Amino acid sequence: MFRSQRFVVTGTPRLRSSGSMISRSRVSRKLQRISVAFIPGILVFANSADARSLAITEFLNHPGSTELTEWVELFNYSPNALDLSGWTMSDEIGDLSALPDIILPSGGFLILTANKAEFEAEWFGGTANAFVWEFSSGFELTNAADQIIISNALAEVVWNIAWVNDESPGRATFLTATDFVITDFGSLAFPGISRSGDDLRISGFLGYQQNDITSDPWAVSSFTGDVGSPLAGGFAAIPSPGSIWLLGLVMLKRRRRRSGENSSAEVSD
Helix, strand or coil, rough: CCCCCCCCCCCCCCCCCCCCCHHHHHHHCCCCCCCCECCCCCEECCCCCHHHHHHEEEEEEECCCCHHHHHEEEECCCCCCCCCCEEEEEECCEEECCCCCCCCCCCEEEEEEHHHHHHHHHCCCCCCCEEECCCCCCCCCCCCCEEEEEEECCCCCEEEEEEECCCCCCEEEECHHHHHHHEEECCCCCHHHHHHCCCCCCCCCCCEEEHHHHHHHCCCCCCCCCCEEECCCCCCCCCCCHHHHHHHHHHHHHHHHHEEEEEHHHHHC
């Protein structure tokens, strides 16, 4: 049996549950660029491509009550866990926040907010959640036009969004696309998000939408009346090409084996 020498994942976080975050001290770092994990029937190879697989799936830049509860939701859509040490969230005007120094499971959500206690009181009834972390001091989302840039430990931009001042207070903006193909949604000079229409001027591409314009099936109301779906959504990790190829190989071998067994049965008859 093969087991990962880099990531030890005990499970993905359940939606709106406290869960348990995986500490960096509990994972081995012997292999820096590639590792092998075992999933029944599939071998998963973790490589540098995973370090570009973190998406901004929802954000609330203008809460209806207090700015302490503005938040950004991130989602790991790679087939492997991501080590977020050295990753940052920033914009073009100098705001910078380090991402938490954690291992985020494949298919895992992470919330970054101005105030963890205030956010948990508003959205989770005061129950602490291990997947909720605070911005670094000084980082904030404005109620007007703004931008969020996610960069990995190599300072590569992996996701970027920019919007104009078109939000409704208390309404979160969520990602409607689930394939994670487009990762660049403009800049401060050329914002790519229209919360009530086509994004990036691509006809029919909604991209990010405000949940009072396009319905978010996962949305709930917070204690103060804000509407959003933190730590929830219809997203799934994308299997690596190696996983798909190996799974196909396993299925092909099984089909050939069954074909051979049927042929032997016919001869014996």
